[in-house]
Amino acid sequence: MDNSLVPALEQARLAIRTAGLQKSNETAELHGLSLSDSQMRGLILAEDESLRAMGRLEFGEGILPRLMYSFCDSPYISRDSWMDTLLALQELFYTFKNELYDALTDDELLEAMNKIFHGRAQGSLVYLENMATDMLLKALRSDGDEDDDDD
Numbered sequence: 001m002d003n004s005l006v007p008a009l010e011q012a013r014l015a016i017r018t019a020g021l022q023k024s025n026e027t028a029e030l031h032g033l034s035l036s037d038s039q040m041r042g043l044i045l046a047e048d049e050s051l052r053a054m055g056r057l058e059f060g061e062g063i064l065p066r067l068m069y070s071f072c073d074s075p076y077i078s079r080d081s082w083m084d085t086l087l088a089l090q091e092l093f094y095t096f097k098n099e100l101y102d103a104l105t106d107d108e109l110l111e112a113m114n115k116i117f118h119g120r121a122q123g124s125l126v127y128l129e130n131m132a133t134d135m136l137l138k139a140l141r142s143d144g145d146e147d148d149d150d151d
Contacts, residue, residue: 024068033082076123088125099133112136
């Protein structure tokens with residue numbers, strides 16, 4: 001492939017992915033959260049970097065739209081923290097995927113992360129980051145009442 005085409009192809013791919021995030025962004029706006037086009041591009045580039053760093057491949061639109069849908073209604077996320085929260089959540093998502101050796105589907109992992117974030121973690125990304133992966137599996141099996149479990 002002609003090397004002069006690579007930047008143009010990369011820009012086209014980035015534009016397509018950014019346009020794809022618009023629908024998720026419109027949903028987030030209903031909850032008072034939104035991203036600018038440059039923030040969406042930044043998240044896409046960060047996702048690409050996370051994937052490279054972890055030796056993973058992602059096909060299709062990636063995890064960002066589903067992260068946005070899953071967390072945009074959170075009472076723990078503000079307009080000011082939305083982008084940083086998404087950056088952290090996508091990094092955690094791919095870290096958990098690796099640590100669990102893909103034992104959970106993307107949807108199962110999102111559900112578990114969401115349960116813990118809104119339950120025991122009370123919106124703390126630090127808690128989620130330092131949590132043992134077996135807690136994700138436990139969160140999927142729980143009925144939402146995590147208070148009787150040992151830490």
